[in-house]
Amino acid sequence: MIDAIYIHIPFCxxxxxxxxxxSFQSDEKTIEKYVENLIKEIRLYPKYDYDTVYFGGGTPSLLKGEQIERILKELNIKENAEVTLELNPKTANSEKIKAFKKAGVNRLSIGIQSFNNKFLKKLGRIHNIEEGIEIYREARRIGFKNISLDLMFSLPDETIEDVKKDMKKLIELNPEHFSIYSLIWEPGTEFYNKLEKGEYQETDNDLEADMYEYIIDYAKKNSYHHYEISNFCKSGYEARHNTKYWRNEEYVGVGLGASGYLNGIRYKNQMKFNSYCDSILIGEKPILEKEVVDNVALEEYRHILGLRLLEEGIIPSDEEKYVKIYKELERDNFLKKVNGRYLLTERGVFLANNIFEKFI
Ligand SMILES: C[S@@+](CC[C@H](N)C(=O)[O-])C[C@H]1O[C@@H](n2cnc3c(N)ncnc32)[C@H](O)[C@@H]1O
Ligand code: SF4
Known part of the structure; x- marks a missing residue:
């Protein structure tokens, strides 16, 4: 059953x-042209009944409330669906947040990143922390009852004290959910160039593990579930949309460069604006590449995605190849069996990426 859609908004x-x-910079005219194409693309898919809708980016909050409303009107949205929109604090104000709510958005994911203006500057963020907190409070006043905050850690020159301060401020705000990602040094970014030039250093592995351990402990002490490697929530506030990805469920993906998974095929959309629009103009889905997920790939995805869900894990496969891997990982205390399912152990969580590699 297909009941999830990801909508990519590639503007920042x-x-x-x-x-x-x-994502890239753009003007109002191009954004409107994009919205029109997005609507046409949505019409190329069957009218599924959606239980979760996710506007990701880029910066979906750059769109006007009216544009989000037009997109949502194209979808059959079930009662009590989760409709999430990623929001960058500098791109929204009270009017816009009200318009998003009126359009049907009921969950915001706010890109806070850090509660330290020194790091926000370093990260090249367009907002300061006061603006981040104010937008969060405004969303509360307007009536959003499900808010997630996005943060990062293991930033260049960040200390464990900095992480402690961030966690204190984060928990004080009392969001229903938060994601906290350790910095990935992505080739081609300004950060990566500085790393190559020696201006920045990667965080020492032990320090990064200490930071992560502190984050997990502090969150747990404050009644948050650590339900996914980088995600924490209050009871009942797991991100429903993302949880479908981790359960390896199928979903529609629309928009420039968006990924989707339908009828046993994982696909990725055109990455170039003109190619994307050209396909839609001739009434074709703007798909750039497809991967047929055969049984071998299905099992790989099921393991590496499912084990990310720390409280849910995976139903074991009885294939010999997997049984052997489980045995080794259990012996080394990376994996444990609970109620017939395999879960990462506390030790396994810290080395998750190395563990996932074993399943590929
Ligand atoms: C699409 S962005 C969120 C919405 C919006 N664009 C914003 O930044 O406010 C998704 C999240 O991925 C995380 N992220 C992006 N690049 C990252 C990197 N190189 N390493 C770790 N996390 C990263 C950030 O926390 C970011 O909030
Ligand atoms: S992290 Fe920054 S550049 Fe990346 S999508 Fe968010 S706002 Fe845009």
């Missing part, structure tokens, strides 16, 4: 120094 006011997501 300015590129952050660390980010390699598909």
């Amino acid at each position: 006011v300015k590129k952050c120094s660390y980010c390699d997501f598909l």
